[in-house]
Amino acid sequence: MVGFIHTANAIVADSVVGRWFRLEGSGHPKERIGSRFFTEIRAGLTTWAAMAYIISVNASIVSDSGGPCVCNDTAGDLCVSDTEYMSCVADVRRDLITTTAAISALASFLMGALANLPVGMAPGLGLNAYLAYSIVGFHGSGLISYQEAMAAVFLEGWIFFILSFFGLRQWLARVMPQSLVMAVGAGIGLFIAFIGLCSYHSPICFPNISILTHSSF
Template identity: 40%
Template sequence: MFDLKKNNTTPGTELTAGLTTFFTMAYIIVVNPLILSDAGVPFQQGFTATIIATIIGTLFMAVAANYPIAVAPAMGTNVYFAYTVIQAHSGIGYSEAFSALFITGILFFILSLTRLRSMLIRIIPENLKYAITSGIGLFIAFIGLRLSGIIKAHPSNLVGLGNLHSPSVVLALAGLAITLILITLNVPGAIFIGIVLTGIIAMFTGQLSFNKGFVSLPSLPEGLVAYNPVHAISDVIQFSLYPAIFSIILVTIFDTTGTVLGVAKQAGLMQGDKLPRARRTLVADSVGTLFGAIFGTTPTSAYIESASGVAAGGRTGLTSVFVALFFAIAAFFGPMISAISGIAAITSPALVIVGALMLSNVRHIVWDDFDEAFPAFIVILTMPLTSSIATGIAFGFISYPLMKMAKGKWKAVHPLVYIFAVLFVIQLVFFPH
């Protein structure tokens, strides 16, 4: 099934690659439920749903596309879900918000079966794609610093430096330093190992205890969160969640496609500029997104951390099978992971570092042309300052065609971008976050 000989690999190599990828991205089983809990989702629900969505999406990638690429809930859309869709919409709970994610999953799956998804990727200006990822990274890093207490609210300057004598702040800074050193030394799974080592320090300093033990059977306290399309559509209409659906689809399309192509190039899977079985590859994250919404987690995406497994020799879907297996084993360690995630100082360094990695996309932005640079700049700036990914995207899509028209380059902008601009104006005026 996986053509190991054809791809010059062995089961042992694929096992090592799968283990490497797992440890590199395992932080998501701690961080994602933590972010979802801020939206009111019970930790155990988010934890188990995260693992289910990861297993389903990754196995689909393995069997249908035969690629060593793991799929899991994406950093960025989980933040958008918790801090924009839920907290910025009064009167809705996480169950109503998951209705929007369920409809998003259905639409995303349909898009992935057509050429429309690849067309959308082509028409969106490159600078805006890089700016969206970078802005999300800055927003995630800001959240990590705030949760840890390294920065805090300030009465006149909005934000300021936190109390550096606080035990939790000291722990967070120590965890950040440890993880940065591990990353600098190119240690595989540096972020996950950093969380573990910070947790050990927290235990010795009395900040962490495991009162509920270490292992238990996986459970879903809330059962299936969203599964009835009629009810989901009703929630979307009642609470005007159209902008959320649009923004999540937009962000996930860019995130997944860029990650898949990046990992495929590193693994030597590309044939010229084309990726064989590309449509099956793009369907994998949409399948994970659909099932994730049903069980209670945010949209999935291909993970750039898969590149670590490729570097370890992974070349086929068997690597992804092993990744899914390790996530299934992790499902039995819910109490331990819940205790760790309950200490923000342990997990916040991971958010800061993931944010820094995402912000690296700014190097691809064309800064020399102001009509290209400013829309990208305003996206990156407004996401953390408004605590809204959708608002940042909106400002970018409105300013880009406006500046191009002013410069007489209106023909260089695809007609759909103008349509997006009008839609975003309507969103900001009538559906503000």
């Protein structure tokens, strides 16, 4: 088995694929020492296993906003008891699962094939929760509608693209104080933990805190 792996690594490295990805033994001037075909396969599978959770979690969080479904809250429970509305939300969740998986696969493929970087790409857990629970709100009870939020996300994507194209995004990342970077990460982590605790009606959630108390988790 070991001999087969070494042989396969050598064959792939000596091919066009090996030279494109700069595998060890490919003869490329900038070949990466230690980068072999089966090593990259194992690393890719490990990365997938570590990030696959986002497919269901992202869909669950974003669908809690209600998506494009219309809530006519006559019972005062944000349409939780409305079977037709909840059926629409379930359809949105299934669509989001498919979309998250497809976009993550495409972005990760492009990152590897074009940039030759071993980085998995997927929606980040944090901003999706902020959008679903603080901006759109649980079942559309927030400040703006789901459609307006998606339009803002679309514009945000173009802004980031322009900033990255001109190198301004890297400059902003360098000038931002490290303490602020760490604080943002810690704050998002605590926010996600708080949402998880509230979803299971933890005593940490007090009545005077305006936050999600119902969830589809």
